Amino acid sequence: MYVLVTYDVETASPQGSRRLRRVAKICVQYGQRVQNSVFECSLDPAQFETMKSELMKAADLTRDSLRFYNLGKNWKRKVEHVGAKEAYDPEGLLCV
Amino acid sequence: MYVLVTYDVETASPQGSRRLRRVAKICVQYGQRVQNSVFECSLDPAQFETMKSELMKAADLTRDSLRFYNLGKNWKRKVEHVGAKEAYDPEGLLCV
Numbered sequence: 347m348y349v350l351v352t353y354d355v356e357t358a359s360p361q362g363s364r365r366l367r368r369v370a371k372i373c374v375q376y377g378q379r380v381q382n383s384v385f386e387c388s389l390d391p392a393q394f395e396t397m398k399s400e401l402m403k404a405a406d407l408t409r410d411s412l413r414f415y416n417l418g419k420n421w422k423r424k425v426e427h428v429g430a431k432e433a434y435d436p437e438g439l440l441c442v
Numbered sequence: 443m444y445v446l447v448t449y450d451v452e453t454a455s456p457q458g459s460r461r462l463r464r465v466a467k468i469c470v471q472y473g474q475r476v477q478n479s480v481f482e483c484s485l486d487p488a489q490f491e492t493m494k495s496e497l498m499k500a501a502d503l504t505r506d507s508l509r510f511y512n513l514g515k516n517w518k519r520k521v522e523h524v525g526a527k528e529a530y531d532p533e534g535l536l537c538v
Contacts, residue, residue: 350511352448354477354527381450381507383479398524407525411477415446415511416520424512428494429503431450 349394350415351377351385355405368404369412372397381431386417445490446511447473447481451501464500465508468493477527482513 351373355366373379376397377387389397394414401412417424447469451462469475472493473483485493490510497508513520 350446352477352480354480356526381448381479381509383477384448384450384509402524405525409526411523411525411527413477413480414522414524415513416522417511418514418520424514426510426512427507428498428510429501429507430452430505431507 347389347391347394348417348421349377349387349389350413350417351387351397351401352413352415353383353401353405354411355383356409361406362409365405365410369401369410372400372404380427443485443487443490444513444517445473445483445485446513447483447493447497448509448511449479449497449501450507451479452505457502458505461500461502461506465497465506468496468500476523 353369353373355369356362357366370379370383373385373387376389376393377385380386387394387397398412398414405412449465449469451465452458453462466475466479469481469483472485472489473481476482483490483493494508494510501508
């Protein structure tokens, strides 16, 4: 499954900055960063559940928010990127 | 069509902060903010093209990035929200 993960972490406090780093680190392990707080992940359902549970532990759910979009099949045709930092292909080579 | 718009605007300079405000303002006109730089928009194809063109003018495409995900039908079943700031329903009432 192809999942888009987006997050908002409240970084007004040092604890918030720590949470942000932790959340980003988890996302990096599971997918490709396409924007600052947007990741595209190619996962099987078990991996998705593990990632979600790790993220939910790392975030403060009273302050931060996580969103997961199941992009389904043919997701590449549904995505359009404009501007800097062209998207990575989670199934392909990492182009930097 | 239901479109998810995400953006990264480089805000290191005052010009960047201005661009960020402009980009956000355009997105607010077309959709519901679900996270800081994530909007869900219910649009017809012409509105989508207009929004995209406005965003591309407002952003500096050498520094900023815009991503558009066509969420297709049944998009509500594909979205999962966890934590603070529960999502708005672009077709329904605004719940605050």
